[in-house]
Amino acid sequence: MKPLPEKYVRALKAPVFLLCLGPAFVLTWKGFHDGLGANPIDVITRTTGRWTLTFLLITLSVTPVRKLSSLTWLIRYRRMLGLFAFFYGSLHLMTYVWLDKFFDVHAMLHDIAKRRFITAGMTAWFLMLPLAITSTKGWIRRMGGKRWQKLHRLIYFSAAAGVIHFIWLVKADLRRPLTYGAVLAGLLAYRVIAWLVARMRARRILAAQQTVRA
Amino acid sequence: MLIKKPDDIPSSEITPKSTYLTRRKFITGVAAAGAALAGGFYLRDHLDSATTVHAEGQKFSGIVKSPFSTSETLTSFKDITNYNNYYEFSTDKYEPNGLSKNFRTRPWTVAIDGMIKKPKKLDIDAIMKLAPLEERIYRMRCVEGWSMVIPWVGSPLSALIKAADPLPSAKFVAFQTVLAPDQMPNQKRRDVLDWPYVEGLRMDEAMHPLTIIAVGLYDQVLPNVDGAPLRLVVPWKYGFKGIKAIVKISFTDSMPPTTWNKMAPDEYGFYSNVNPQKDHPRWSQANERRIGEFRKRPTLMFNGYADQVASLYSGMDLQKNY
Secondary structure (H helix, E strand, C coil): CCCCCHHHHHHHHHHHHHHHHHHHHHHHHHHHCCCCCCCHHHHHHHHHHHHHHHHHHHHHHHHHHHHHCCCHHHHHHHHHHHHHHHHHHHHHHHHHHHHHCCCCHHHHHHHHHHCHHHHHHHHHHHHHHHHHHCCCHHHHHHHCHHHHHHHCCHHHHHHHHHHHHHHHHCCCCCHHHHHHHHHHHHHHHHHHHHHHHHHHHHHHHHHHHHHHHC | CCEECCCCCCHHHCCCHHHHHHHHHHHHHHHHHHHHHHCCCCCCCCCCCCCCCCCCCCEECCCEECCCCCCCCCCCHHHHHHCCCECCCECCCCCHHHHCCCCCCCCCEEEEEECECCCEEEEHHHHCCCCCCEEEEEEEECCCCEEEEEEEEEEEHHHHHHHHCECCCCCEEEEEECCCCCCCHHHHCCCCCCCCCEEEEEHHHHHCCCCEEEEEECCEECCHHHCCCCEEECCCECHHHCCCCEEEEEEECCCCCCHHHHHCCCCCCCCCECCCCCCECCECCCEEEECCCCCCEECCHHHHCHHHHHHHHCCCCCCCCC
């Protein structure tokens, strides 16, 4: 399969962007049409939370899908997908700060310290923050590719904290949070395996080079 | 049975004006923020997941008003029947309404056994005649932090207990929900709760005049989604104590097991009295969101029924006996 020509990659960016906005739009539309049910704040909280995790997992799938297929151009959309995870995560945090706690800083600090699921959720968001800030080309240049890549591995911990946040808040029936957990585990397992394979290859090459020298 | 045809539009179907106005005001605020970001694009076909109710609407007549009723604004019939925890059907609060539509509530008998002179089986229609049906408008506080005001129709549990005639040695009353996995999809699963759902009360709690067996709400037959044909309502306790679709009532001298307590003993106690000073280990119980309101309101001790029930627990450490 040929790589996707540059002009298509560019042309697809706007539709992908709008598609990613879909969930926010549906929520807004429902809000205007009395479609959020008896407890709209609860629906907004759960929907934005679910989409944050979904976008984190989509972002984390880019590399495995790209490596295991010939869809190399997918990398061109990774930043956008990651930023949408941050976008939905920030909406999710805002529903908590505004609609749940009404900007009561004392109550929020108390929550963060005492409620482990809030601690986990806050951790997940704060781990995304530096990634969103350094997502520009300028920052990649300033930091250098290696260091930038290292920093952006924080997404693994952010996604894990997000899944733990979900597991800890559920009263009973862990099916949904565990589904997210299983997908994340698969995506992380791919990276561990890829890393082990790369290391083995590197050793073999090194050994081969040493043999040649000797 | 005193049942008549409903009017074309039951007054219960109409959300109070003040309620939907406040709700709209905040939805507009939230939506405006989102709209700025969202632009004009949508992709889903289930946008108008309508939340309308097709209640059978069989109405009771001659219901007695009760001095125990609150005069607070009622939660709409639509919200009471569309936002509800009924884990036998679904762990999603919006789904039990649809999933319980075909639940069979007749014929229905309740077995009464345990420490009792003569075990018996009572038919639901006989239970409804044990005492005059009353309207009891009660606050309902869910352990999750939201609340409603519900105009129940029912009669004191004490009338049923007196008719059952338990032995003086009986100290507790245990309740059990029907086990009907063919009708209740989540009862086929083992990873939700330990079925059948069981609950219990101390005898003095069960005999308290505020404790009722509800068979209706908004002047009509109890909708399936709210626990038809009969359920327990104990307004000073968290909502999950109000066991639904009861098929068995047993008298015992030891504290009976309760489902949520078995599930997570450190989170849900036997008493589960509404208590703003005793947080759930994972969230605060100090405030609640009244359905239909924007800002949270403070939760009241014993859900505002302290004057009537605090004496039941005098001398007890409510931090330990939660």
